Amino acid sequence: MKLKIKKTLKITLPLLLGVFLVWYSLSQISISELIAYFKKADYTWVLLGMFLGLLSHLSRAYRWRFQLEPMGYKIRLGNSIMAVFATYLINYTIPRAGEVARATILTNYEGVPFEKGFGTIVAERIADMMVMIGIIIVTLFLEFDFIYGFLIEKFNPTKLLFIVLMTVVLIVFVLRLIKKGRSKLALKIKGFVNGLIEGALSIFKMKKKWPFIFHTLFIWAMYLLMFYVTSFSLEQTGNIPMAAILIGFIAASFSIAATNGGIGSYPEAIVLAFLLFNLPEDPSRAFGWIMWTSQTLMVILFGGLSLIYLPIFNRKKSK
Numbered sequence: 020m021k022l023k024i025k026k027t028l029k030i031t032l033p034l035l036l037g038v039f040l041v042w043y044s045l046s047q048i049s050i051s052e053l054i055a056y057f058k059k060a061d062y063t064w065v066l067l068g069m070f071l072g073l074l075s076h077l078s079r080a081y082r083w084r085f086q087l088e089p090m091g092y093k094i095r096l097g098n099s100i101m102a103v104f105a106t107y108l109i110n111y112t113i114p115r116a117g118e119v120a121r122a123t124i125l126t127n128y129e130g131v132p133f134e135k136g137f138g139t140i141v142a143e144r145i146a147d148m149m150v151m152i153g154i155i156i157v158t159l160f161l162e163f164d165f166i167y168g169f170l171i172e173k174f175n176p177t178k179l180l181f182i183v184l185m186t187v188v189l190i191v192f193v194l195r196l197i198k199k200g201r202s203k204l205a206l207k208i209k210g211f212v213n214g215l216i217e218g219a220l221s222i223f224k225m226k227k228k229w230p231f232i233f234h235t236l237f238i239w240a241m242y243l244l245m246f247y248v249t250s251f252s253l254e255q256t257g258n259i260p261m262a263a264i265l266i267g268f269i270a271a272s273f274s275i276a277a278t279n280g281g282i283g284s285y286p287e288a289i290v291l292a293f294l295l296f297n298l299p300e301d302p303s304r305a306f307g308w309i310m311w312t313s314q315t316l317m318v319i320l321f322g323g324l325s326l327i328y329l330p331i332f333n334r335k336k337s338k
Contacts, residue, residue, distance in 0.1 A: 068246070069245075076103055079103050087136075098129055107318045121140060146235050154265070158269060252309060256298070
């Protein structure tokens with residue numbers, strides 16, 4: 020019974036949060052005003068952003084094959100591409116269901132055991148997480164003066180130093196507790212951390228590790244460029260500082276995990292990031308909606324076509 024409730028909450032909570040954030044976002048800007056921003060947008064930049072997003076997804080599909088080859092599976096690129104697009108589309112319905120569907124597609128059409136296919140997806144997510152952490156570190160380094168100045172302005176320096184020290188002490192204490200702990204939670208966290216380390220190290224043991232690393236960096240470069248070029252679609256966001264782009268991109272990336280496909284959370288995350296730079300709220304929100312809508316339409320189009328064409332493509336191949 021508890022498991023059933025847990026599963027129900029995992030599905031319903033992100034949906035409810037998404038609905039609430041959509042309502043909140045649209046309550047902060049009138050529909051007519053938002054439509055006006057959409058009409059005024061330069062769709063040359065929007066289409067370029069969509070193209071860069073498409074390149075990142077194709078690169079992800081190509082990269083996946085490097086992980087499967089050492090296990091003796093040479094999957095067809097068409098199946099890999101369609102599985103990736105199906106993943107993104109299905110994640111709009113049930114969070115993380117797309118990853119399960121992706122591994123299942125591989126099992127059905129390429130004969131790869133589910134656990135092996137799913138394991139490669141987990142390793143792939145670890146690689147993505149490492150790049151994301153790298154982007155955050157680079158942003159902190161490049162924009163140190165701005166971030167430091169912002170924190171000093173908002174918080175008392177003594178209190179800020181105390182909070183940082185207490186956070187470090189707390190992290191060290193928790194890590195030591197987990198290391199020595201034998202409780203179910205401690206073992207679960209320990210297993211998760213060990214899995215992350217093992218997954219990260221496995222990338223460097225891969226036969227085609229350098230092509231894999233290249234594609235990983237390429238994917239995230241396309242994500243960042245996609246965000247950057249789409250900002251030129253509105254006059255009000257066309258000349259914003261690079262610091263705003265980087266922090267906005269990071270905030271928007273994390274927002275996707277909060278709700279199904281970032282619905283509602285994506286534009287609001289951008290608004291919160293851009294407000295740090297005193298950028299006007301309405302254009303920031305409109306940019307967030309343009310950005311999210313363009314990428315969502317691409318996922319719906321290619322994800323829908325993938326789900327339709329997968330059985331046809333594999334029927335032809337089997338014949």
